[in-house]
Amino acid sequence: MAAASEAAIDCKPLISMALEAGRAILAIYTGDHDAAEKKDGSPVTLADQAAEAVILKGLADACPDIPVIAEEAVSAGHVPAAASRYFLVDPLDGTREFISRNGEFTVNIALIDRGVPVAGVVYAPASGEIYWTGGADARMARVSPDALEAGDGVPVHVRPAPEGGLTVLASRSHACTRTKQLIEQLPVSDVTSAGSSLKLCLVAAGRADVYPRLSPTMQWDIAAGHAVLRAAGGRVLSLTPGGAEATELAYHAPASRDGSGLENSAFIAIGDPELAPVVLKASHI
Ligand SMILES: Nc1ncnc2c1ncn2[C@@H]1O[C@H](COP(=O)(O)O)[C@@H](OP(=O)(O)O)[C@H]1O
Numbered sequence: 500m501a502a503a504s505e506a507a508i509d510c511k512p513l514i515s516m517a518l519e520a521g522r523a524i525l526a527i528y529t530g531d532h533d534a535a536e537k538k539d540g541s542p543v544t545l546a547d548q549a550a551e552a553v554i555l556k557g558l559a560d561a562c563p564d565i566p567v568i569a570e571e572a573v574s575a576g577h578v579p580a581a582a583s584r585y586f587l588v589d590p591l592d593g594t595r596e597f598i599s600r601n602g603e604f605t606v607n608i609a610l611i612d613r614g615v616p617v618a619g620v621v622y623a624p625a626s627g628e629i630y631w632t633g634g635a636d637a638r639m640a641r642v643s644p645d646a647l648e649a650g651d652g653v654p655v656h657v658r659p660a661p662e663g664g665l666t667v668l669a670s671r672s673h674a675c676t677r678t679k680q681l682i683e684q685l686p687v688s689d690v691t692s693a694g695s696s697l698k699l700c701l702v703a704a705g706r707a708d709v710y711p712r713l714s715p716t717m718q719w720d721i722a723a724g725h726a727v728l729r730a731a732g733g734r735v736l737s738l739t740p741g742g743a744e745a746t747e748l749a750y751h752a753p754a755s756r757d758g759s760g761l762e763n764s765a766f767i768a769i770g771d772p773e774l775a776p777v778v779l780k781a782s783h784i
């Protein structure tokens with residue numbers, strides 16, 4: 500994979516890996532499994548592990564020199580040494596949505612370079628929507644479950660904030676009171692709940708305007724969607740206590756080899772960058 504740090508990155512190999520991981524997930528999702536009641540050996544766990552195995556093999560073949568921080572590996576205690584450039588992988592984001600069988604779960608592969616998500620792929624295998632960026636622009640395509648590639652797709656871009664009110668997205672399964680209070684401070688026309696990193700992609704595609712997230716998330720949950728949103732013209736603003744400035748959420752290597760320190764601060768994703776002062780003001784609740 501061509502991966503010069505300044506130039507756009509060819510993400511076709513990442514797209515292929517995400518599609519293959521999606522096939523592994525769908526084989527379990529649509530298979531004859533007993534909804535995920537068991538903690539160990541549950542379909543979710545099997546799907547997470549199968550998808551991550553596909554991605555780790557693909558990355559090892561395509562980019563053997565770039566370390567990978569992946570959710571399941573970190574859970575098992577495998578954390579690479581700190582590096583300025585690394586992949587961040589959430590093989591199945593939206594565990595609760597997988598269990599609910601509502602289709603709102605995604606495969607996520609991001610490339611971080613000095614704290615910035617410079618490339619990413621987000622694939623929702625149940626719907627066939629795939630979003631990606633290699634840095635130059637953000638694109639999306641709809642694929643069939645057996646697709647091996649996504650083609651050129653179409654460009655996606657954020658939209659200007661509508662005068663009639665904002666479409667706001669919130670987590671379907673991890674909503675919190677503070678997020679609701681923040682949303683009440685915004686000029687809202689519609690609030691929609693959705694699972695997983697798809698929320699960032701919906702903002703990137705101009706189908707929503709704001710995604711506030713004050714309940715906890717991990718860096719791998721949002722890095723690929725953040726890359727897509729950034730390339731589509733949007734921002735993910737970090738909300739630090741008392742912070743008065745719009746700071747882009749940054750990524751950092753784990754604080755130690757046990758993987759601690761990979762939590763995100765609270766954040767608000769916005770499509771129209773001119774919304775930054777509006778959402779920051781609303782966040783002072
Ligand atoms: N208490 C907590 N601490 C850290 N992350 C949490 C969390 N509760 C939920 N999350 C994160 O929120 C993600 C789901 O986001 P959403 O609510 O937008 O669908 C989860 O991803 P997984 O489903 O991959 O575990 C998980 O990483």
Ligand SMILES: [Mg+2]
Pocket residue numbers: 589591592593719720
């Ligand atoms: Mg996740």
